[in-house]
Amino acid sequence: MLKNKNLNNFKKKIFNKKAKISIMGLGYVGLPLALSFAKSGYYVHGYDIDNFKIQSIKKDNSYISSVSNYYLAKYKKKFKSSSNINHVENSDIIIICVPTPINEKKLPILSHVKDVMDKLSTIKVKDKLVIFECTSYPGTTEEYFLPFIKKKRLIIGSNIFLGYSPEREDPGNKKFSLEKKNIPKIVSGYTADCLSLTRLLYSKISNTISVENIKTAEFTKLLENIYRTVNIGLINELKKVSDKMNINIFDAVNAAKTKPFGYQPFYPGPGVGGHCIPVDPFFLTWKAKKLGIDTKFIKLSGQINDQRPKLITNKLNRYLIKNKRYKNIKCLIIGIAYKKDCDDLRLSPALKIIDILDKSKKYKINILDDEISKKAKSNFNKFNFISKKKINKKNLSKYDFCLIVTDHSNVNYEIIRKYSKMVFDTRNVYKKKYRNVSLI
Numbered sequence: 001m002l003k004n005k006n007l008n009n010f011k012k013k014i015f016n017k018k019a020k021i022s023i024m025g026l027g028y029v030g031l032p033l034a035l036s037f038a039k040s041g042y043y044v045h046g047y048d049i050d051n052f053k054i055q056s057i058k059k060d061n062s063y064i065s066s067v068s069n070y071y072l073a074k075y076k077k078k079f080k081s082s083s084n085i086n087h088v089e090n091s092d093i094i095i096i097c098v099p100t101p102i103n104e105k106k107l108p109i110l111s112h113v114k115d116v117m118d119k120l121s122t123i124k125v126k127d128k129l130v131i132f133e134c135t136s137y138p139g140t141t142e143e144y145f146l147p148f149i150k151k152k153r154l155i156i157g158s159n160i161f162l163g164y165s166p167e168r169e170d171p172g173n174k175k176f177s178l179e180k181k182n183i184p185k186i187v188s189g190y191t192a193d194c195l196s197l198t199r200l201l202y203s204k205i206s207n208t209i210s211v212e213n214i215k216t217a218e219f220t221k222l223l224e225n226i227y228r229t230v231n232i233g234l235i236n237e238l239k240k241v242s243d244k245m246n247i248n249i250f251d252a253v254n255a256a257k258t259k260p261f262g263y264q265p266f267y268p269g270p271g272v273g274g275h276c277i278p279v280d281p282f283f284l285t286w287k288a289k290k291l292g293i294d295t296k297f298i299k300l301s302g303q304i305n306d307q308r309p310k311l312i313t314n315k316l317n318r319y320l321i322k323n324k325r326y327k328n329i330k331c332l333i334i335g336i337a338y339k340k341d342c343d344d345l346r347l348s349p350a351l352k353i354i355d356i357l358d359k360s361k362k363y364k365i366n367i368l369d370d371e372i373s374k375k376a377k378s379n380f381n382k383f384n385f386i387s388k389k390k391i392n393k394k395n396l397s398k399y400d401f402c403l404i405v406t407d408h409s410n411v412n413y414e415i416i417r418k419y420s421k422m423v424f425d426t427r428n429v430y431k432k433k434y435r436n437v438s439l440i
């Protein structure tokens, strides 16, 4: 039993960075986290079922744009990876970072978590600290781990420790990142000792904020993303009103944000994407329904945000009809990742826009997005990708219009404006009025 002396030894091991860490799931969350711990001095083993990722790490080939090959190579000695679950057994700490998506009916899919539990049931987990980092409804960690721990005949807080610490990674954000150690980490544990071990571990890579229990930490993560979803939904709805009134909503938001208290700016856009904003709020909707509560704000903002791609393509259609352009319309879609300076395409509104345009069979679609990896581009062989190096007067003049969906920093928007017939801008890239630029 890991009581008193043994618990203190475990703490010392974590404190002195002698504890070995396994990270299960090496995606947008797991890979940067693994490197953060490696950088801080821990030995980290990464486990993933995707062999492409394991091979890429071995070759110092990062598959995430916010993680450089250099960073990967630098911590090579401290960070190894494999698809062998037995290697996880050699660790003192196991951190779980697998996907938690929703289905088309917006219901939780926890099959990856279930798969992790099945894998863990094949190895010894006694005396380890297990931390769940995935986003899901409050109660998930306990629902999945307690029966597993009972089956293993272990006692939480005594010979196994359970923690939850939601990830706040914002891929592409150059100001706040795990690497910069400036995103405080919410930590929680099943017992006081579980919390103290979890807090101690994360204090080595960031500031920690302890909360009362695991469910509160799970709720906190959802609250953060629900706040964004609802406010983005609100501003997307207000954009419809301001458009009818001939008011530039970006000007209004920028004016409102000068108020030094009580207002936080959110901007309209093409809709929401990624693995968080369109997904996480619906975990709470699902759980609340079980408790007889209808989360109306979440559902409404989800609907408004989901409508944006269709509203945008309707506007494009009206413009083209007005200009008597009915077929063979050439367009350049600029930025297809779901957010600025990131390579993540998951649930990106650009994909919905491209799909609607493509299905109408009127468009010849070219795409400009140099953030997207070669591998991801190969899934779009129907469309032609052009690089920012090919953005010039001759090439731009052939498009009926350009549509800026995601405003990556690495694009020369001035050249685009100068040589395009028409630019539709979902992000207010230009800030000023131009004859051939329309906010959409």
Ligand SMILES: NC(=O)c1ccc[n+]([C@@H]2O[C@H](COP(=O)([O-])OP(=O)(O)OC[C@H]3O[C@@H](n4cnc5c(N)ncnc54)[C@H](O)[C@@H]3O)[C@@H](O)[C@H]2O)c1
Binding pocket: 024, 025, 026, 027, 028, 029, 030, 047, 048, 049, 050, 053, 097, 098, 099, 100, 112, 113, 115, 116, 133, 134, 135, 136, 166, 167, 168, 169, 170, 171, 275, 276
């Ligand atoms: N991406 C973000 O910005 C972000 C931010 C905060 C929280 N989250 C949450 O973090 C979790 C992970 O998200 P992500 O964006 O890193 O997902 P991801 O899809 O980028 O990565 C998940 C990884 O887990 C691997 N995996 C799947 N099943 C596995 C299994 N059974 N065993 C081992 N590996 C397995 C996948 O191959 C993949 O490499 C999710 O719960 C998500 O909601 C994500």
